[in-house]
Amino acid sequence: MAVGLVTSNVALADDAPDWGAETLSGDWGGTRSSLYDKGVTVELSHKSDALANIAGGVARGGVVLMNSDVAVSLDMDKLAAWEGASVFVQYHVQHGNQSINNYVGSFAGVDNIETGTSTGQFYQAWLQQNSADDSISLLAGLYAIDSEFYVTDTSGLFLQPPYGMSAEMAQAAGNNAPPVFPAGALGVRLKYTGSGYYAQAAVTDGVPGNPNNPHGTQVRLDKGDGTLAVAEFGYIPEVEDGRYNKMALGLWRYTARANDSVDLDALGNPVLRTNRGVYVLAERTLMSGQNGSGQGLSGFVRFGMVNKDIHQADWSGSLGLNYLGLFDGRDEDAVGIAVTTSHASAKYRLANAAESAETVVELTYRAQLQPWLSLQPSLQRVFNPNMDAALPDAWIAGVRLEVAF
Numbered sequence: 001m002a003v004g005l006v007t008s009n010v011a012l013a014d015d016a017p018d019w020g021a022e023t024l025s026g027d028w029g030g031t032r033s034s035l036y037d038k039g040v041t042v043e044l045s046h047k048s049d050a051l052a053n054i055a056g057g058v059a060r061g062g063v064v065l066m067n068s069d070v071a072v073s074l075d076m077d078k079l080a081a082w083e084g085a086s087v088f089v090q091y092h093v094q095h096g097n098q099s100i101n102n103y104v105g106s107f108a109g110v111d112n113i114e115t116g117t118s119t120g121q122f123y124q125a126w127l128q129q130n131s132a133d134d135s136i137s138l139l140a141g142l143y144a145i146d147s148e149f150y151v152t153d154t155s156g157l158f159l160q161p162p163y164g165m166s167a168e169m170a171q172a173a174g175n176n177a178p179p180v181f182p183a184g185a186l187g188v189r190l191k192y193t194g195s196g197y198y199a200q201a202a203v204t205d206g207v208p209g210n211p212n213n214p215h216g217t218q219v220r221l222d223k224g225d226g227t228l229a230v231a232e233f234g235y236i237p238e239v240e241d242g243r244y245n246k247m248a249l250g251l252w253r254y255t256a257r258a259n260d261s262v263d264l265d266a267l268g269n270p271v272l273r274t275n276r277g278v279y280v281l282a283e284r285t286l287m288s289g290q291n292g293s294g295q296g297l298s299g300f301v302r303f304g305m306v307n308k309d310i311h312q313a314d315w316s317g318s319l320g321l322n323y324l325g326l327f328d329g330r331d332e333d334a335v336g337i338a339v340t341t342s343h344a345s346a347k348y349r350l351a352n353a354a355e356s357a358e359t360v361v362e363l364t365y366r367a368q369l370q371p372w373l374s375l376q377p378s379l380q381r382v383f384n385p386n387m388d389a390a391l392p393d394a395w396i397a398g399v400r401l402e403v404a405f
């Protein structure tokens with residue numbers, strides 16, 4: 001998600017990136033600058049995560065997870081004199097099929113690049129048309145809703161999955177999982193941006209990819225998939241020096257119904273329920289740093305509810321703090337702490353003798369060693385993993401290495 005948002009914005013910016021300073025591979029002998037002048041921006045990145053469950057959970061053990069990403073943005077005005085149009089394509093590769101969560105057993109998950117599958121696939125591939133001085137934007141193609149919906153920038157520091165797509169919406173009910181990393185879905189998105197506010201809505205295929213085959217790019221429109229509709233209304237007053245100030249309300253619903261987790265009809269089949277949810281979020285700069293440019297203390301809070309008859313968790317909430325430039329001379333380093341609680345639905349607790357909730361906490365420090373290189377240690381604690389009374393609380397330690405090529 002971060003690569004996609006940054007790349008699409010960079011490609012349309014007035015100032016060309018400083019490839020020599022910001023990437024390991026540089027300007028490719030002038031090729032990148034030449035492509036940029038023509039309207040083509042290419043971004044390459046890689047993440048390697050080494051994580052170990054050092055206590056509690058299912059079992060002790062460690063893994064190495066890796067994800068490589070290439071994103072290409074096309075400014076169609078420069079390329080083809082198509083005013084207001086842009087194209088974005090993102091392809092990523094997961095190396096290895098290890099799972100740190102097999103050792104932990106967390107409901108919310110441990111690492112946001114874990115997929116459990118070694119494969120490469122297109123994540124996004126869409127065309128966007130802007131009009132009315134860019135206040136109206138229409139997008140169509142292979143799309144991931146976590147690139148624009150339910151997003152707080154300050155939560156993007158953390159390794160745990162619920163600080164991207166929140167845990168209650170990310171959980172699957174049958175095949176109905178939202179189009180988020182690692183698989184997008186065919187869809188359309190319409191957005192209006194006004195003075196200090198925005199409204200956006202999207203409709204996507206109800207089943208991204210192919211649940212029976214996670215390898216490669218799978219784009220299918222099968223009978224019974226239905227659609228996912230999501231809408232978000234936000235308040236974003238203008239701020240200076242990279243500060244944050246955002247509040248938003250979102251609603252979503254699948255057209256395909258989902259099985260009740262307990263109740264059966266007269267024929268012994270699960271009762272079908274409407275699969276829908278609502279969420280709110282806010283983020284704000286709480287204290288500005290001396291050097292500006294987004295430095296200082298920022299906080300976020302998010303809360304969402306879903307149908308309690310379908311899902312394991314009927315609500316989840318998260319909050320956290322993120323401080324950029326805490327130490328003198330380390331202006332680009334970030335330190336943060338965040339906590340998420342996922343509440344078990346009454347039916348799930350009854351059927352599984354489960355605990356009432358799982359709570360996960362993460363403490364992390366992202367050291368920007370070079371503009372193109374960062375190292376990020378992380379310490380996590382999972383209380384009541386998967387709401388399972390038989391699993392002891394887990395401790396996870398790890399580090400992320402991130403490189404921009």
